[in-house]
Amino acid sequence: MKETGLRENENPGVSFKENSMDKNYKSVTDIEELKHYIGDARVVSFDYETAADKGHRSEEKAALDPHKAHITECSYSVQEGTGVSVPLRHLIGKNMDWDDWLSFHKELLESHKVVKVCHNIAFESTFSYHLGIVIQIPVYDTICAAQMTQNGDYSFRRLKDSGLKTLSEELLGYKRKTFAETTDGKPFDELDPQNPETIAYACEDADQALQLMRIFNDWFDKFLPRHRWIVEHLESPTAVYLGIMKHNGAPLDIPLMEEKKKEAEETMEKLRQEIAFLIGDVNIGSNCSTKAFKEYLYGTLKLPVLKTTLTDREAADDQTMTMLKEWCDENRPELSELFTLVQEYRKWGKIKSTYIDGYLKFLNPVTGCVHPDFFALSTDTGRFNCQHPNAQNMPRKTNDPIGVRNFIKAPEGHIVISLDFSQIELRVGAFYLSQAGDDTMREVYLHNLDLHAKTTSVIFGVPYEQAHDKNSENYKEHRTIAKNVNFGVFYGLFPRGLQKTLKFKAGIDRSFEECSQMIDNLKEGYPGLSRWQESVKADAARRMYTETWLGRRRYLPNIRSEDWGQKSFSERCAMNTPIQGTAADILKMAVCRILAGLPDLPWLRPILQIHDELTFIIPEDRLSDAISFVKRCMEEKPFPEFNLPLIAEASAGPTFGTMDELDV
Numbered sequence: 001m002k003e004t005g006l007r008e009n010e011n012p013g014v015s016f017k018e019n020s021m022d023k024n025y026k027s028v029t030d031i032e033e034l035k036h037y038i039g040d041a042r043v044v045s046f047d048y049e050t051a052a053d054k055g056h057r058s059e060e061k062a063a064l065d066p067h068k069a070h071i072t073e074c075s076y077s078v079q080e081g082t083g084v085s086v087p088l089r090h091l092i093g094k095n096m097d098w099d100d101w102l103s104f105h106k107e108l109l110e111s112h113k114v115v116k117v118c119h120n121i122a123f124e125s126t127f128s129y130h131l132g133i134v135i136q137i138p139v140y141d142t143i144c145a146a147q148m149t150q151n152g153d154y155s156f157r158r159l160k161d162s163g164l165k166t167l168s169e170e171l172l173g174y175k176r177k178t179f180a181e182t183t184d185g186k187p188f189d190e191l192d193p194q195n196p197e198t199i200a201y202a203c204e205d206a207d208q209a210l211q212l213m214r215i216f217n218d219w220f221d222k223f224l225p226r227h228r229w230i231v232e233h234l235e236s237p238t239a240v241y242l243g244i245m246k247h248n249g250a251p252l253d254i255p256l257m258e259e260k261k262k263e264a265e266e267t268m269e270k271l272r273q274e275i276a277f278l279i280g281d282v283n284i285g286s287n288c289s290t291k292a293f294k295e296y297l298y299g300t301l302k303l304p305v306l307k308t309t310l311t312d313r314e315a316a317d318d319q320t321m322t323m324l325k326e327w328c329d330e331n332r333p334e335l336s337e338l339f340t341l342v343q344e345y346r347k348w349g350k351i352k353s354t355y356i357d358g359y360l361k362f363l364n365p366v367t368g369c370v371h372p373d374f375f376a377l378s379t380d381t382g383r384f385n386c387q388h389p390n391a392q393n394m395p396r397k398t399n400d401p402i403g404v405r406n407f408i409k410a411p412e413g414h415i416v417i418s419l420d421f422s423q424i425e426l427r428v429g430a431f432y433l434s435q436a437g438d439d440t441m442r443e444v445y446l447h448n449l450d451l452h453a454k455t456t457s458v459i460f461g462v463p464y465e466q467a468h469d470k471n472s473e474n475y476k477e478h479r480t481i482a483k484n485v486n487f488g489v490f491y492g493l494f495p496r497g498l499q500k501t502l503k504f505k506a507g508i509d510r511s512f513e514e515c516s517q518m519i520d521n522l523k524e525g526y527p528g529l530s531r532w533q534e535s536v537k538a539d540a541a542r543r544m545y546t547e548t549w550l551g552r553r554r555y556l557p558n559i560r561s562e563d564w565g566q567k568s569f570s571e572r573c574a575m576n577t578p579i580q581g582t583a584a585d586i587l588k589m590a591v592c593r594i595l596a597g598l599p600d601l602p603w604l605r606p607i608l609q610i611h612d613e614l615t616f617i618i619p620e621d622r623l624s625d626a627i628s629f630v631k632r633c634m635e636e637k638p639f640p641e642f643n644l645p646l647i648a649e650a651s652a653g654p655t656f657g658t659m660d661e662l663d664v
Helices: 031-038 098-109 121-130 142-147 164-171 179-183 196-223 225-248 254-279 291-300 318-331 333-361 424-435 440-446 451-460 464-468 475-489 495-505 512-525 528-543 564-600 620-635
Strands: 024-027 043-052 069-077 082-087 115-118 139-141 150-152 373-375 385-387 414-421 545-547 553-555 605-610 613-619 648-653
Touching (some): 024 196, 031 082, 031 098, 043 196, 069 196, 082 196, 115 121, 115 196, 121 139, 121 225, 139 142, 139 225, 142 164, 142 196, 164 196, 179 196, 225 564, 225 605, 318 333, 414 564, 414 620, 424 440, 424 475, 424 528, 424 564, 440 451, 451 464, 451 475, 451 512, 475 495, 475 512, 495 512, 512 528, 528 545, 528 564, 545 564, 553 564, 564 605, 564 613, 564 620, 613 620, 620 648
Parallel strands (some): 024 082, 043 115, 115 139
Antiparallel strands (some): 043 069, 069 082, 414 648, 545 553, 605 613
């Protein structure tokens, strides 16, 4: 990787640094020798080597699961080019006394005076938490730092490019041996811990993380100081929290899932037969999206192509099915039933494939839980995402007719609690408008009024009292429209986009002219909105990036494009990121406060993060304490300039789907 030239408003990527430093690594089995090496260091890098437990040796990736594996060795580095490896549970060679090490290690990781450095600290957090250790700030995760540094003029390094071996070769000039080359296929605990190759492999992890911290911080200080602050104060502590969530996992109600699986299979077979009665033996597959089914729709039935894919082929997604049903309602009513059946078949197909088979695929038989992988830096705005399984795509409680959320069930004597930021993105939007000199929306929140009613009043020209009255004419439709306008307008919603959103998400038909008038009325009612939008777009076009209030940057290289589509998308991103990204930063700040309190609240078990919601499992008799603590962490003023209240709404129940809202 070469250093790029610095041009106006551009930063170079992290540059290549040749590493010729001599290495001084050794194995330490005496606790006093370990303490002597660490000394009074205020920055300590560490790393775990793990091995699968005896009963799980043959399972793929079992060594990465603290419920199936154990820490075999821990390495430390306090000075570049040096390191000590501490063997703990090797089957051959000499080990350090486990209790001596654990006592020392726990004190180190819980110290607020020592910066703990790791590459992928979420992994170390998972195994530490299994030992009863909650790693405390200050912490520094070099995998987070890597993703917050540039690898080009207008791009940041992705997770797939942030592995330690990749960074070692690219930034330290050192090509490391792979795990397989070092172990020759053996579990790590079968290696001789006093062998120089074993020592070197373990110590390099800690030493190189320490070196990378310096390299990344030098880059941050020169080009993006706010990203260093975000790495140290937001992303690294958040990574520790994500490791704890992964360790705890979400407990599943297996009998309920098996019952629903049977119900889904029976329902899908019944629907398949009803569809076959209408269309014959056309192969519809598991989702009515086969080539044969599309050929039947557009070839045999000669239905109009109302939507195409990106490759200009006939579409067959859910929106297309809705559009075809509406067309058939007017033009070929004898076919309307087909699309009703198709949509129902797809709904049950998704339930089975995504929420039943998909979750059971990742069930950990040791814990009875799924343990999703959460990522805090895999989206451009800083929002979390989730895989294996994706627990964030569960339907909301208000739109969960099958009871998918009931699959997550607290153990006996425990309950599930969730705290959800109320309208966090709209509150952030109100904050930005106040910075543009318009307090109209902010006043709604300061006086604890209903923003959707206020927007209904603004776009339909009715008094606030009427807009808030559930018995008033057109209340439900007007409120639905106001909600969609509120959640879209900060992101540069156009009349055509609003029209489509209302039609396909809310089932409301409004003309282009009506949607245009609504947006005009909104901008007139919130006079700072247009000023803020134009200012954000102009700043982004000038700088080629946008950013959150805390300085999280997102590059938009196409914002000066002559292609209208690319430019328009970039402008929407310019408006989206300050709102959505700042809301994500605020949630991460709350997570960091919760992390700080976990050592004193061992019964508070974080399990999920979905949208703006944090979910926990607690003993039934701890409800008041838990809600009070988490609510306080979430509602604390996020930064000095934030000038309106944050509200975290709490709910609790025996399952994730049967939680009642709490009046606290």
